[in-house]
Amino acid sequence: MGLQLSFRHAGYYIFSAPIVSGHSADESLKQMTQALENLAENPLQADELERFQATVAAQQWQLLQNPGLLADVLSESAALGNWQLILDRFEHFADLTLADVQQQAETLLNANQRFTGQLLATPISDRLTDASGVSSAQITTLKPTDDKSALMNSPATAVPEFDLLAFNQQVEMIEASLERYELSNGLQIILRAQPGSGKPVQGRMTFRFGDADTLNHKRALAELTGTLIIRGTETKSFQELVDQVNRMGAGLFIQPSTGTVSVRLETPPKHLETLLTLVQEVLKQPALTQEDFDVVKRQQQQALRQTNQQPAQVANRAYLRQVERHPEGHLLRHRDHNELLAELEPLTLDDVKTFHRQFYGTNHGQLALSGDFDPETIKPLLQQLFGQWNSPAPFTREEQLHEPFPEARLHAHANALLTGHYLTYLHFPANNADEDAAALLLAERVLGRHPIQSRLSKRFRQDKGLTYGIRTSIKIANLGTDSWINIESSYPMTQGEKFADLVKDEVSKLIEFGITEEELLQAKQAIFQERQLALGQDQIILAHLPNQTYRGHTYLDWIKRNNDFATVTLDQVNAAIRKHLASAIWIEVLADRAGSKD
Template sequence: MSARRRSSLAILLIVWLAALLALPAVAQPLPAGVERGASVEGIDEYRLPNGLQVLMVADDSKPTTTVNLTVRVGSRHESYGETGMAHLLEHMLFKGTPTTPNPWAEFTRRGLRANGTTWVDRTNYFASFARNDEHLRWYLGWLADAMVHSTIARRDLDTEMTVVRNEMEMGENDPFRILFQQTLASAFQWHNYGKSTIGARSDVENVDIERLRAFYRQHYRPDNATLTVSGSFERASTLAWIADQFGRIERPAQARWLAPTLDPAQDGERSVTLRRVGGTPALLAMYHLPPAASPDFAAAELLAIVLGDTPSGRLHRRLVEGRLAASVFGGTLDTEEPGVTYFGAQLGPQQDIDAARTALLDTLEGVVAAPVTAEELERARNKWLKAWELNFSDPQRVGVALSEAIAAGDWRLFFLQRDRVRALTLADVQRVAAQRLLAANRTLGTYLPTAQPQRAPQPQRVDVAAQLEGWRPQPAAAAVPEFDPTPAAIDAATQRFTLAHGLQGALLPKPTRAQAVHAVLTLRYGDERSLAGQAEVEAVLAQMLDKGGGGLTRQQIEDRLDALRTELAFSAAGGTLTVTLRTRREFAVDAVALAASLLRTPDLPSDALDEVRRQVLAGIAAQRHDPQAVVAEALERHGNPYRRGDPRHARSFDERADDVRAVTVARLREFHRRFYGTAHAQFAAVGDFDPVALRAAVERHLGGWSAPERYTRIARAWHEPDAVRLQLETPDKQNAVLGVQQRVALSDNDADYPALSLANFMLGGGGDSRLWRRIREKDGLSYGTWSYVDWSQHEPHSVWGAGAIFAPGNRDAVERAFAEEVRRALDAGFTADEVSAARDSLLAFRRLSRAQDDRLAAALAGNLHLGRTMAVSQKVDEAIAALTPEQVNAALRRHLDPAKFVRALAGDFRRQ
């Protein structure tokens, strides 16, 4: 063979090998019968032979998994006499199946944070947990089992009925929530969107068990559901488990029937008036809209921001800055069939509702004469897109957020809506405003006849498939590596530093979805003497920090935050200012610079102070009649040994109102001058950032800033209030609250901390606790019951607390059940099986907490202040894992004493 021939063969061989290497890897085969659907920006769709739709949103940036089952059934699908059935079924599915009779116990045992929600177009069931294949496979199996084998027994319905009524009554305590529901009911003449999701009391109380089972069989079927798995998981095995567990379910032969009902175009103003005790005046206006899949819906969403946002919205400028209202808002309901947009105003106690109503309607319906400007549109667009990006960047939130798009017709609407917002023009927004913001299309408080009625366009359904034709999704984001949330790994990855003037820092750089960053800054200041009488000044100053400063107006600050895709919040109490920040890698340095400039050079304008004052006073007025707030005030004040003005004094509603009225701009400026500085500050950040650049930004913008007043932590000396039972009346409230407290001479440094934490978890802190099983599950007396320990991190002075919400008529039964379960725990103790299951569950929840970037950032900042590392968490985990039943029971008996309980009850007990 010639050299030339050999050379030619070699070249061919090289070309062949290169081509072979360039071939894509062979995809793993799908389970039998499973078909691949659309793939959009990292979300992959599959379809089982029985019709179940499966969405996979893989993201290994956090070692957590979220599973969400969306069933396309809500209050819209209920017939006459069936209102509340969709919501009632949500409750009943958690009552178990023949193979899993107690789901809540199984959730708790595996550390699953699970729940369900019901809305007009869908019901969803979801759980988040630290990545664990066994737990994932179990939960998928439970969902498949619950879809077709839920017991729905009369005995369970009878006990759950009181719980559902309790939830209904809890909603009745909120006047604005009832105003919203009654306005919605007036807006819809025939369509079920006007019916409350929780249902009519008569329908719920008289539900027929066989009719409820028929409703279940009609709607709980694989071809009517979407299963979404998001976060960290192995795709092939997960899809195989889904195919195995759900593939056994047969598709019903009968097709689903959907009511053809659509309301006609509204032909005149409608009104509703609500009169109840408590709260402050409020206004609410609703206008009919097309479905969420309509091309016009994006314009309606941005109109809601242009009109209802704070502080840029027209309503805020007209009503709040004009001192006609305390606060305003706006929004839309993204529904599968024609829905509504809504706008409202909350008034202070002395504000004129007639003047506010005129200004509200003139502003909303005046958009036709005063068109939306280009600046308003861009500001609204940036705000909407920021919210969308923050939602999409979180693997736990995106899986559940897709439920709304699924319910609206197709999960891809989640992305199509974003693209429509990006492409929206002023002409689109103005056209929708002119068509929809009409007096004849409005539901409010009065009726006014007109000789020439105007009509909004006739409601029409939207062909979702046609809307999606020609649309092209964006490329999916790159996958990120898995994060290890063990304390040792966290400590090893954390970079700690202390600046020359005292600020402490902790940086934990790691890849995250959408390059998200969470940061926390705490400023500590003052002492027992210098902070006397400053409680409301301190709190109000924190609320004023984003109202102008750093050379920017309030609106410029809001615009800057939107441009930086950043959420920023300030809060202060007891000598500590907390700043929380969420942003993205590319904006992290600029976000820190903005936050620092607001902290160091606030404007504190007087008109903003007037607005904050009105809002705080309106909140206090509402709390005076809220049973939960009334109980909290009573427990805080009973036995409090500190005089008025002391930072540790528990203030009454009247004292808080007086303090708010006494706040002036001069006092705010003086407080800022005396106390703000970073010599005793802690900064912590977790997420995808450049640690060198971020540390430099912290040092440049926050370093070298000291306050004139010294900082000394305010001690909480031991005091033990007398045991007492307080009963407080809150007239016209259909829900009541029980609160219980006892002081405990422990801190989280004590040897009994792990044992008492586990004992409380079993008593009332976990989802399968004794109090939950007795009061909520067995007796069906309460929608929610709980216990907790508010652990001191310094002195041996913690607070154990417990509570329940219930109907006033069940007061005696709730108190009796509570007392019996506490006594049973003290006398008989917890069993070895309970302790074993609770140990695993509590440790799983602790692992899950460390996997949440916002909580981890707060923990790192707290550790800096306490001089701790995550090794302390590791020691606690190890101590919990080693606990015996004898140790746990002994700790509970040492520290819990019913003879020392302070009990407070609030509700409308006069009707008993």
């Protein structure tokens, strides 16, 4: 990784690389130094400069299409005395010659300018007392603020009325702007054409394959295959792919998982057809060479061997192990690094080619496009590219049903000096189509969604001074009934058990006494504002479409949920709290240096 930091009179570059356990740091440093300081014997090439300039030109175009980011950049330039600074810099990049860059590289990247060092992590036991003499015995809680009024929002009586009718009409207009249909093989298409708008075209594509039987013990193979396909096609190398995307000023991102592949794309309107054709080539005609296979497999093995011991990651792994109910190799089993390593080790290039041939195809998928394009031009191209490519494997997904399991409070060991991490899930049966789903969403917001005004934040931040960052989230199942509320926060060392007890106490009060009319009004207002803000952004509207369509929904379902939020009563919310949370199964995890090691 290289980074240039600039100052008024001087600057410096930082080049760094992580060292895999067992490899020589000295040898890695030697190789890096030779690559950087050998530019006289191995000068920069014209195609490398052209590649850089194409990338910068693409960044310039993307910046000019983003008003919010452009305003930030221009304000920063103005603060430095020249609001055109960033535009001048783009022009300078475009005018660079190979001789200019070579001269600067040889001047700056040489042994006379070099400082080297290594960042070596020490065991947590060696850091229990830091250089300032602070030890665990001296750790205290945060001091609560004296001015609690500064942390409070306006009272409910000051909350303005929300125009629900106007918002629902906005949702109707969004749905009316969409064209939904299927290609001949079943691929679901959602088009939001905005011809003449000048907006970049953005796309989201998800195709799904396999079932619990055919994908058994194939998680590592699926992820390896999905990573390899972007390494080149039958006619283009990886570098040629990157260069073509950059020359178009486009962006392309492909993310594999066990039974899906997701694609994100963005391009100037004039290059949409070229980029879609390139996407099809990458997905359908990957090169899958032995050289790329060896590189990617080795990288994935190295990544899986690196276990993050920070408290939040440790807590999450401990939680997933506790609630795991699927057998090893199952499609829905949580990721386990040791299991994935065992799956990855024996895989060959032939395994990858076979997996690609047996599972890849677009017949069980969704493709959404939004921006400045002519739908009548794009429709036949989509059919040509994706309408006849089918996955031979059957496709089904199991519903995730709520299953009772024993409650637990775990204490896991993590590398942390001053703080630990608290993680809790309250599991309960519910489905997004249930009549009290809206009530549950409102209840969770009152409990902990807001970083300052929620019940948990008020108690832990203002009253107890234990943390500034306690938050909640909620998942109500779309398929099945496996639902939960998550509570998460850091806490001061030695305060973990007290912290967990206080969380339980606050939830118990919520169950016993419910929420107030004022809290309900504020929660409704906040939800409507967030939903309206989301639907004011093209990118968010687009992001919803693949999964929304997969579940058989449209944006008209937002209107029903809007109406549910508007009409739900205080009694209904408090009844939903008692129904679901009073019997919820608690899985709590404390992760800090005093916890038990695996």
